[in-house]
Amino acid sequence: MALTDSNVLKLAPDPGTPAYRSAPHNVEAEQGLLGAILINNDAFYRVSDFLEGKHFYLKVHQEIYETSGSLIRMGKLANPVTLKTFVTEADLGAMTVSQYIARLAAEATTIINAVDYGRTIYDHAIRRDLIEIGEEVVNNAYDAPVDFAPRAQIEDTERKLYALAETGRYDGGFQGFSQAMKVALDMAANAYQRDGKLSGTATGLRDLDVKMGGLQRSDLIVVAGRPGMGKTALATNIAYNVAKAYHGEVQPDGTMKSVNGGIVGFFSCEMSAEQLATRILAEQTSISSSMIRRGGISQSEFDKIRDYTIQLQHLPLFVDETGGLSISQLTARARRLKRQKGLDLIVVDYIQLLQGSGKRGNDNRVQEVTEITTSLKALAKELNIPVIALSQLSRQVESRDDKHPQLSDLRESGSIEQDADVVLFVYREEYYLQNKEPKMGTPEHEKWRTEMDLAFGKAEVIVAKQRHGPTGTVRLQFEGLFTRFSDLVEDGHVPMQTY
Numbered sequence: 001m002a003l004t005d006s007n008v009l010k011l012a013p014d015p016g017t018p019a020y021r022s023a024p025h026n027v028e029a030e031q032g033l034l035g036a037i038l039i040n041n042d043a044f045y046r047v048s049d050f051l052e053g054k055h056f057y058l059k060v061h062q063e064i065y066e067t068s069g070s071l072i073r074m075g076k077l078a079n080p081v082t083l084k085t086f087v088t089e090a091d092l093g094a095m096t097v098s099q100y101i102a103r104l105a106a107e108a109t110t111i112i113n114a115v116d117y118g119r120t121i122y123d124h125a126i127r128r129d130l131i132e133i134g135e136e137v138v139n140n141a142y143d144a145p146v147d148f149a150p151r152a153q154i155e156d157t158e159r160k161l162y163a164l165a166e167t168g169r170y171d172g173g174f175q176g177f178s179q180a181m182k183v184a185l186d187m188a189a190n191a192y193q194r195d196g197k198l199s200g201t202a203t204g205l206r207d208l209d210v211k212m213g214g215l216q217r218s219d220l221i222v223v224a225g226r227p228g229m230g231k232t233a234l235a236t237n238i239a240y241n242v243a244k245a246y247h248g249e250v251q252p253d254g255t256m257k258s259v260n261g262g263i264v265g266f267f268s269c270e271m272s273a274e275q276l277a278t279r280i281l282a283e284q285t286s287i288s289s290s291m292i293r294r295g296g297i298s299q300s301e302f303d304k305i306r307d308y309t310i311q312l313q314h315l316p317l318f319v320d321e322t323g324g325l326s327i328s329q330l331t332a333r334a335r336r337l338k339r340q341k342g343l344d345l346i347v348v349d350y351i352q353l354l355q356g357s358g359k360r361g362n363d364n365r366v367q368e369v370t371e372i373t374t375s376l377k378a379l380a381k382e383l384n385i386p387v388i389a390l391s392q393l394s395r396q397v398e399s400r401d402d403k404h405p406q407l408s409d410l411r412e413s414g415s416i417e418q419d420a421d422v423v424l425f426v427y428r429e430e431y432y433l434q435n436k437e438p439k440m441g442t443p444e445h446e447k448w449r450t451e452m453d454l455a456f457g458k459a460e461v462i463v464a465k466q467r468h469g470p471t472g473t474v475r476l477q478f479e480g481l482f483t484r485f486s487d488l489v490e491d492g493h494v495p496m497q498t499y
Contacts, residue, residue: 024127025057026120033117034064035108038079038101041072043111047118055125060090064101080105126164133160158332201262201345201386204241206487207474211463212422215242215345215386219467220377222351222416224391224405225426226398230459231390232271232349233279233483234426238388239264239347240280243317248342262344262385263316265337267330269353273319277312283484284308316341326355327375338383346383348376350390351416370415377419391416393425403432407464423465428478429455459485 036043053066067086068078076082084098092100137157144153200214215221215238225231245261268276282289285304291297292305318341320333330348337343348354356368373389380387393409405425410416417423433452439445459478463471477486 023131024124026124027058029117029120030056030058030061031104033114033121034061035104036111036114037068038105039108040111041078043114044069044072046114051118051122055122063087129164155329155332159328162335201242202245203238205476205485208461211472211474212469217384217386218381219386219421220380220419221386221388221422222391222420223388223424223426224393224410226393228431229426229428230478231426234485235347235349235388235390236276236279237485239266239317242345243315246316256342258344263342264345265334265343266317266319266347268319268321268349269323269325270349273321276319279483281305281308282482286482288481324355327372331375331379334379343383344385346385346387348389352392373415373419420465421467425462425464427460427462
């Protein structure tokens with residue numbers, strides 16, 4: 001029994017007419033799977049976690065599969081007798097639907113091949129979806145209105161393709177605990193072999209790595225702080241350290257795997273790529289970015305900048321400086337970078353400058369931020385890399401005597417706090433003390449100077465939330481002139497101070 005797509009008269013092909021190509025399908029695989037289900041309902045559970053009725057090519061097969069599934073899920077038997085009252089009649093030539101269902105069951109032999117049949121059906125369905133997307137691209141390109149930018153169509157097509165790529169697989173579901181243990185053992189082995197003995201990617205800041213175990217794959221790490229605290233500087237320092245430490249090895253399948261450090265994608269919604277590069281140059285050369293910009297440098301300093309520029313040209317750090325990015329655009333570009341160059345870390349500067357995928361008003365900003373943080377977390381899991389997202393803090397910090405930030409200070413904090421695996425606050429006491437200098441010669445001024453001596457050049461990174469480790473505070477060295485964070489120097493070695 002081989003049911004054709006339709007029992008139409010086959011005409012002899014005209015040599016001058018291009019051959020008609022039917023959509024990808026395999027009717028025999030559909031018949032084999034349905035027959036297997038009808039003789040043993042257990043076959044349904046072997047494919048039901050990835051196969052749906054819409055994946056079948058013939059309408060009558062879609063209805064038989066969906067009706068069988070409904071009966072089986074209700075604990076009832078699905079066979080030719082129970083099905084015939086639920087499936088509507090269709091044009092099957094000389095057969096009725098009831099007779100066709102009976103033949104499906106009669107000619108089925110085993111359920112051993114049920115999964116293979118299901119995967120064949122599924123793959124053909126994905127190919128049909130690809131053809132549909134391709135046809136839509138062609139038609140839209142031909143018929144696009146004047147004000148419809150090609151870039152918008154490209155991004156929309158990328159979104160659909162990646163959505164299809166996500167659904168276009170039949171893995172997932174439960175796994176044996178032995179498999180989970182193997183993954184855990186591999187992570188421990190990688191940590192043992194990696195520099196610093198970390199399970200995650202090293203930030204290049206020793207004490208922060210000890211507290212967090214490095215940047216963990218699939219984690220959303222939120223770095224928050226008030227303006228002037230240095231959160232962008234911290235993110236830039238980490239991005240540079242990860243990119244600088246990058247070392248990859250070619251795998252047996254020809255792909256490149258990061259053994260140390262990583263390839264970094266930096267979404268700079270606030271600063272331009274040139275400003276970001278200037279910051280990194282200032283950090284590495286110990287020449288202030290303001291001096292670099294004004295050109296107030298000596299010949300030797302210029303030579304130093306030139307030499308570092310040559311060294312940094314091949315740094316695996318990619319910057320996207322597009323302002324007003326939507327979260328859907330960001331995810332599409334991250335996937336593209338992962339596919340083309342590889343990707344081990346994403347930095348987003350910062351959450352409040354991103355837009356949701358829909359056109360919502362300001363009244364729905366909280367919902368929009370919820371969509372953004374949920375999408376960033378989903379992206380971290382999908383690409384299996386850490387995502388560092390910067391966030392502003394609300395002004396309520398300024399109204400407290402103790403300016404140390406709290407989780408409740410996060411703007412639109414509900415979704416950010418909920419979706420983040422790690423929340424880091426950047427806090428510098430020096431920033432607030434500088435604006436409180438009392439009159440010179442007074443006892444208050446002496447007290448202020450003592451406090452400034454203790455706070456000068458120091459910063460705190462407060463680990464306010466961490467799903468897989470302890471919370472607490474990490475003290476770092478901060479050199480504002482060069483926007484550089486580093487490990488805190490030992491007591492007794494204090495940098496030169498200038499008030």
